[in-house]
Amino acid sequence: MPTAQIRADVAAAQDGDEVAFARLVDQTYSDVFLLAARLTRNHDDALDVVQEVYLRAYRGLIDYRGEARFTTWLHRITVNCASTLLARRQRHSHDPIQRDVIDLSGEYHPERRVEESEISDDVREALEELPSNLRAVLVLSDVFDLSHQKIGKQLGISTTAVKVRLHRGRKRMRQAIQTKRQKTDPVAQLTTSQGVRHAV
Numbered sequence: 001m002p003t004a005q006i007r008a009d010v011a012a013a014q015d016g017d018e019v020a021f022a023r024l025v026d027q028t029y030s031d032v033f034l035l036a037a038r039l040t041r042n043h044d045d046a047l048d049v050v051q052e053v054y055l056r057a058y059r060g061l062i063d064y065r066g067e068a069r070f071t072t073w074l075h076r077i078t079v080n081c082a083s084t085l086l087a088r089r090q091r092h093s094h095d096p097i098q099r100d101v102i103d104l105s106g107e108y109h110p111e112r113r114v115e116e117s118e119i120s121d122d123v124r125e126a127l128e129e130l131p132s133n134l135r136a137v138l139v140l141s142d143v144f145d146l147s148h149q150k151i152g153k154q155l156g157i158s159t160t161a162v163k164v165r166l167h168r169g170r171k172r173m174r175q176a177i178q179t180k181r182q183k184t185d186p187v188a189q190l191t192t193s194q195g196v197r198h199a200v
Contacts, residue, residue: 003069006024006027006070006071007066007070008020009021009023009024010024010061010064010066010070013061014061014062014064021058021061024070025054028070028071028074029050031071031074031075031144032050032053032054032074032075032078033046033047033050034143035075035078035079035082035139035140035143035144036049036050036053036078036081036082038127038135038139038143039078039079039082039083039086039132039135039136039139040082040085040086041128045085048085049078049081049082049085050078052081053074053077053078053081056077056081057073057074057077060077068153072150072153072154075140075144075154076153076154079136079140079154079155082132082136083132083136086132122176122177122180122181123173123177125176125180126172126173126176126177126180127139127173129176130169130172130173133165134165134168134169134172135169136155137151137155137162137165137166137169138166138169138170138173140154140155141162141166148162148163148166
């Protein structure tokens with residue numbers, strides 16, 4: 001959806017046009033779900049996050065002033081909602097937490113329609129095993145291709161902190177992938193460290 005159309009739909013939605021808000025949801029749903037799925041590592045949790053995101057967006061739209069792009073604003077809400085859910089789960093860590101690898105093949109649900117054909121299983125697993133604060137930075141950088149500055153604004157941290165977390169996250173991913181691949185193919189350690197940035 002062109003930026004001008006998004007601005008027009010945002011303005012209309014702020015005036016109570018529910019059809020305009022529905023268009024905004026349709027045009028942003030895939031990206032919001034992908035971000036939620038990456039952060040929560042669970043399909044059902046991602047759906048819960050997405051539902052909460054659009055509920056908050058609908059309620060808070062009247063206060064949206066356009067300082068950031070609408071999609072950036074939604075991504076920030078998504079990160080906050082996912083962080084809240086993960087924190088709640090951590091407080092109840094004595095309960096078994098389901099850690100299913102998300103099936104994004106698209107065979108069951110349209111919301112799973114995400115391009116992941118180029119992401120290998122070991123890269124995906126390494127990403128899912130990262131702490132949520134590191135995973136969030138990697139997802140926003142390597143999946144959504146946001147700048148360090150934009151990531152900092154979305155997460156409420158400094159650009160320096162973004163760079164540090166990105167470095168730590170990629171290092172931990174490389175180490176995890178190397179360890180796994182060496183168990184099955186000793187030669188893999190020679191090439192594992194190449195291309196992790198583009199594989200995520």
